[in-house]
Amino acid sequence: MTSEEILAGSILLVDKPLTWSSFQAVNKLKFLLKRKFDLPKKFKIGHAGTLDPLATGLLIICTGKFTKKITEIQAQAKEYTGTIVLGATTPSYDLETEINAHFPTEHLTEELIFEATQQFIGEIDQKPPVFSAIKKDGKRLYEHARAGEEVEIQARKTTIYEFQITRIQLPEVDFSITCSKGTYIRSIAYDFGLALQSGGHLSALRRTKIGDYSVINAVTPEEFEKLMHNEI
Template sequence: MNAEDYLNGEILLIDKPLHWTSFQAVNKLKYLLINKVGLPKKFKIGHAGTLDPLASGLLLVCTGKFTKRITELQGQAKEYTGTFYIGATTPSYDLETEIDETFPTSHINESLIHETVKQFLGEINQKPPVFSAIKKDGVRLYEHARAGETVEIASRKTTIHEFEITRIALPEIDFRVVCSKGTYIRSLAYDFGKAMDSGSHLTSLRRTKIGDYDVNKAIEVNDFEDSLVSNL
């Protein structure tokens, strides 16, 4: 692909590495396209749906005229795989923060786990995690949380299209979920543990699909850089 292709519009399927922010991934691509392909410094580039630093997987990055498609792409269903840790919670609902409470797990068996899954299929009410970028009174929730401030978070409707358990090795449970825009898998982890009269937090997360786009066809940032070098 040449500079004109990127300006006319491309959707890049990027496999975001663990610990990178989505912003860092886009910035790296922007740097490469400016310096390796010769795109103008103010060319348009953006992603269609944030992935947390502690999540890996599919990031759709739109360039040029295709940045107009970001809203449409953000609205598509997303598929995730990952792991819940049963019996403990964290304030962030994942590994960003330390365990703050532990819960009994001796009553939890495969039957209870599979029955609990059914409670979360279809349209559900979900509260976003306090450690999230949603704004309350003009301030992001994670800023309130880090300042030790308690804020009331309104629940929102979201849809779980598919939810299956792929491995049970307590305290770990592996899962696959297909969900609508705006679903927080960290909140699903927390609520899932609560529904079993226990606790839970997310210990790994990978986004595998956005609509028909599949992570199996995605490229890692370093490989994208290598492909640009080989095309020079």
Template sequence: MLPPTTTPPFTFQDGCLLLVDKPKGWTSFDVVNKVRWAIRKHLGVKKIKVGHAGTLDPMATGMLNICTGKWTKRLQELQGMDKTYTGTITLGATTASYDAEEPINATFPTEHITEEMIRAAAESLTGDLEQLPPIFSAIKVDGQPLYKKARRGEMVEVKARPVTVHEFNITRIELPEVDFIISCSKGTYIRSLAYDMGKALNSGGYLTALRRTTVGPFEEKDMWNLEALLKVIPEKEA
């Protein structure tokens, strides 16, 4: 049975599950560090276990599941859940990271692309897939994240991984932008779906916005704004 989401009064050492809305530009590690620091100040302790279940890229916003204390043992369970994302793919170009974190490295025509083609491409990227993760990812090879090797210019062979895309719905088309809602299994890279959609359209594609709205049964409405959460974790009284 999953731990329930937690509201005050918090029992950080016994275990809490906090659903935090990760701000754009923050790494997942940044958010965990900020929450850990606030909890340590609140409890007046030097150490407490705090971890997250499933990294979000700095560009992305949305649900970051943070566990504290004894519930950090549940992180693997949370990581394995299906997730839902909304976002925007920009067609007609590619980047090395498959998103807007890296500069455009190639441009392609988009004049031939129709709504029917876009919806057919989304359908072709639905179901059980063998997906190639981006070279700029946190996947470890020889003990090092791929993105570190990529930034050093090292050539690394990336192996395809099985993932499942349950739904890939197109919600807005205003070329070159395409908005979507995607429901998928753990380990799915939405950046790779953006890149693959570009290829399927005989063009290019990269991710320009991403928000995680659900993880398993946990919903967007239950998320904490990070600043609001920090305000309800007061410092320990002297």
């Protein structure tokens, strides 16, 4: 990798660590690249699709002219793996907030759980979580939520191409899902609980693919720093 390649345009695949924001990951690579190659102060760099701090996995970072490809990359199908905890809900639909309600799970069987996935295949109407960055009345939804303000959230169309259950050890259910741009997996977890006449929230999430790009070929920020240090 050279400074000319960075400035002309490159695609970097990062395995985002848990608790890191996507912004932090971009800033870390920006700092490392500038230090290594003495790049201009305002060279172009950005990511193609945000990952929540509590999610890990594939974050695509584009530099130079390749930042123009961000919209195209974001539009591609995404693949995730994760864990849903049944029998309880949280306001954020994940572990960002504490459990606010408990529900029965005694009626749940493997057959019911497998059958429930079929309700989500194809184009569906999905309400984004109230703890999300979508703007409503000039404020982020999470700002309304943290202020205790109730807002009406409009459902959005999204498409689920595949939804597979990979492990059942109640109250935990592991899954693999392939979906279109704009799908909130936290909402899938919440709605999956409702479909099972129980509650549900997301306890783990990992993005494994965006289009043909795979996390298998990604490096952590720490690994990227070592590569920069060792590169001649």
